[in-house]
Amino acid sequence: MRYFPTQALNFAFNDLYKSVLLAKLNRNEVIGDFIRTRLSVDVGTHKANRDYTGFMDCLKKTVRADGVLGLYRGFFISIQTYFIYRAVYFGMYDTIRQFVEEDKRNLHFVSSFLIAQVCLLI
Template sequence: MGEVVKAKKGKDPLSFAKDFLAGGISAAVSKTAVAPIERVKLLLQVQHASKQIAKENQYKGIIDCFVRIPKEQGLVAFWRGNLANVIRYFPTQALNFAFKDVYKQIFLGGVDQKTQFWRYFLGNLGSGGAAGATSLCFVYPLDFARTRLGADVGKGAAERQYNGLIDCLKKTVKSDGIVGLYRGFNVSVQGIIIYRAAYFGCFDT
């Protein structure tokens, strides 16, 4: 009875690889599909602080933004920053589940869900939050780059601040060092701990 967790973790390497790929691919497809909406949302959020968008050229709303982006920046501009988003979500989804299993062995080793429900529930919360925080340490630079690229409204390469994902990462490291890639991490990690703790706590209990 006390080996419930151990029994659930009897996954072979092939099963783990399938979970890894399935989680990453599904996230990549879904993020690519909604990328235009994400970019419009991001531009509306940051336009008042952007040096590239003059006050008189700010977007008037969602429809105006959707109409002007392809006219001013080209149709593919809807997916600006999407590569970073896809790369970020592939390991994020996979690492969350991988690290969750590792932390469940730590928090829930020998805990029986039926006889120790609340300890099991709290262990799931802890393993979910820890998994989310650990995963974020690896992928946060991509999240940072996605935001920077999505907020870049230059029409051509000469007007844009960054020419792509690698260029964004290189310029940030050159100007601010590695720590520059983790700007805002403290706030993000608090949110991800709460979110993943609640998600896995409810999902696995």
């Protein structure tokens, strides 16, 4: 349910992504993903056996144990795979789009949507 709207909006905001890519890296969105991952992995049989009681507890314990850089553990490999995937994804989209219509601004929404679906299938 969460994946489909994300993919649909990727192409709608393709040009916006290109212009604000570095700005996004400077925000703290990565920390929230890291903490959510830590909490989802912290599954004990009982609540008493878990390492973290909540989001803020996980954040505090991680910073206390590993410092602020501990919040970015695994980020480098994650961002590498993300960039490779997105480069192929949008590169295919732009390439196919050039073959379909010479004037990109006049490309009909349905045509653009179908090109996006082809890129998703490949």
